[in-house]
Amino acid sequence: MTRLIFLGPPGAGKGTQALLLAKDCEVPHISTGDILRSAVAAGSELGQKAEQYMSAGELVPDELILDLIQERLGQDDTKAGWLLDGFPRNVPQAEFLQKLLDQIEQPVDFVVNLDVEDDVIVARLLQRGRDDDEESVILNRLQVYRQQTEPLIDFYRDRQQLVSVDGNQTMDVVHADLKRLVLE
Ligand SMILES: Nc1ncnc2c1ncn2[C@@H]1O[C@H](COP(=O)(O)OP(=O)(O)OP(=O)(O)O)[C@@H](O)[C@H]1O
Numbered sequence: 001m002t003r004l005i006f007l008g009p010p011g012a013g014k015g016t017q018a019l020l021l022a023k024d025c026e027v028p029h030i031s032t033g034d035i036l037r038s039a040v041a042a043g044s045e046l047g048q049k050a051e052q053y054m055s056a057g058e059l060v061p062d063e064l065i066l067d068l069i070q071e072r073l074g075q076d077d078t079k080a081g082w083l084l085d086g087f088p089r090n091v092p093q094a095e096f097l098q099k100l101l102d103q104i105e106q107p108v109d110f111v112v113n114l115d116v117e118d119d120v121i122v123a124r125l126l127q128r129g130r131d132d133d134e135e136s137v138i139l140n141r142l143q144v145y146r147q148q149t150e151p152l153i154d155f156y157r158d159r160q161q162l163v164s165v166d167g168n169q170t171m172d173v174v175h176a177d178l179k180r181l182v183l184e
């Protein structure tokens with residue numbers, strides 16, 4: 001049983017590491033960014049509403065995300081655990097998640113905070129080249145991260161759930177560190 005939340009700035013490697021660990025642990029990797037990008041590609045109502053925020057590097061409104069995550073965590077493949085990547089992104093989302101996990105009796109094991117410096121992040125994202133990896137949008141995502149998401153570090157530290165991992169190392173070394181933590 002593995003239930004983890006990945007925190008960290010854009011480009012820290014959350015998606016990369018969550019995908020690797022999801023394979024090791026045989027649990028789903030749940031990325032709200034991936035779900036939203038699929039919705040945009042499909043042209044669904046959710047996608048149409050979310051697109052303008054995503055392309056500007058803003059968070060989409062909570063009302064578009066909370067039902068989505070509640071429904072996803074109710075699906076059968078989550079019974080053996082899950083890895084959350086990109087959710088929660090602000091304090092109201094974290095409070096919602098805490099209540100939801102209490103209700104469905106699925107406590108989180110711990111929250112991984114991937115630490116990476118800003119200049120490394122910008123270089124990585126410019127190389128990744130996703131639609132929202134354009135320099136001005138990257139800088140806005142970083143600002144949104146500092147204002148809205150970074151306070152979650154204290155939120156989870158106060159609850160003794162935070163574990164920091166050095167994301168400045170090679171992907172293999174970060175993966176090995178995470179495996180050690182999960183298997184301990
Ligand atoms: N340890 C690493 N060293 C060098 N490059 C890395 C490392 N981890 C990830 N990357 C690369 O950096 C880019 C960003 O990684 P990734 O998509 O996993 O970040 P993320 O935290 O999920 O970002 P976002 O929040 O923007 O979706 C990718 O191109 C990935 O291949």
Ligand SMILES: Nc1ncnc2c1ncn2[C@@H]1O[C@H](COP(=O)(O)O)[C@@H](O)[C@H]1O
Nearest residue numbers: 032033053054057058059060086087089
């Ligand atoms: N949890 C979220 N709350 C609000 N907006 C979100 C959330 N998760 C993703 N988004 C939007 O999608 C893009 C890309 O997300 P990544 O996690 O970086 O793939 C993000 O900038 C938000 O606009």
